[in-house]
Amino acid sequence: MNTLTKTILSAICMTAACIQLQAADGKLHVKMDCKPVGDSIVAMVILTDDHEKGTTFTGKQGKFEFDVDMPYVAHLYLLEPSALEGNRNAAVYHVPGIPGEEVVVTATERSRYDVNGSKFYAQFHEADIAIETAQKEGKDVTQVIYDFIKAHPDYEASAYIITQMRDPEKMKEAVNLLTPSVRDGRMKPIYQSLFDQIEAQMKAEEEAAKKQAAGIMAPDFTLNNLEGKPLSLSSLRGKHVILDFWGSWCGWCIKGIPQMKEYYKKYAGKFEILGIDCNDTDQKWRDAVKKHELPWLHVYNPKTSNVLKDYGIQGFPTKIIVGPDGKIVKTIVGEDPAFYTLLDELFK
16 A cells, blocks of 8 residues: 555545444454664544544564554554654554454555555455556556456455545445345445545535536635725625635745736725634734735634635635626636636736
């Protein structure tokens, strides 16, 4: 399993809740032969309530053998202790956490590892190698997974790797390839929870599209500015206003600042930018505005505010251009060159 696969699985873990499944043996037996990790490893189970529970185990020269409490199918992370302190070079190995099974993890380097073991994990290893090979060869990973499931419909691992596909329709087709016992077995909550998440996300995006559509009257709001005084959107009526939903923690938001400054100066007086800081503390917001020398208007959006909900914000940065009449002209999500092309079309 390479780093890319690990990243994909991590993303899945953050979006797909792990549904509780009762098992006769609520433990997973773990064997590790991973020389890069030294003599200490932390086993962290991601539980259904998103609570992380870590247990430290000791070994010798990367060799470990221990049991992890696993009352239901979940996600298990095996990581070097320094990873918890923010060390990005620390080893982080993600494996499916299956009660009553034995997993064997081997690694000669931090960025790549193999997962094998009892019946489920032997199946998973076979699938994992196929996926890794597809990535190296630049093949369509979703299609490779689909073909693997078609060839192995009776593998429980086939149900698990459905979560690594990137096409919701293809995922549903893959489920129908599974034998009934696998499709409705203990892996079902893993892929079903992801389906539920995808469906919820699609509904949220549909609602967002309605709220952000051109011609819709932009919901008015009042938030405090840098001086702690209330500033309302309606007070800027009569000019084009760009609502910039951003945060100091957002890498793409920060990356776009130089070009935002350039265009703010290029079309000075033709539009106003209202920066709406999200998911920051008040102090971090103020520090970021000062550090990056942002010359436009700013307001702080506390967590108690309904502004993000009213505008259906799904990602950052999001820029919404509001016309002089208070109606939405265009919504651009992400740091997209199309935003600056639109400004040129509107103002030059």
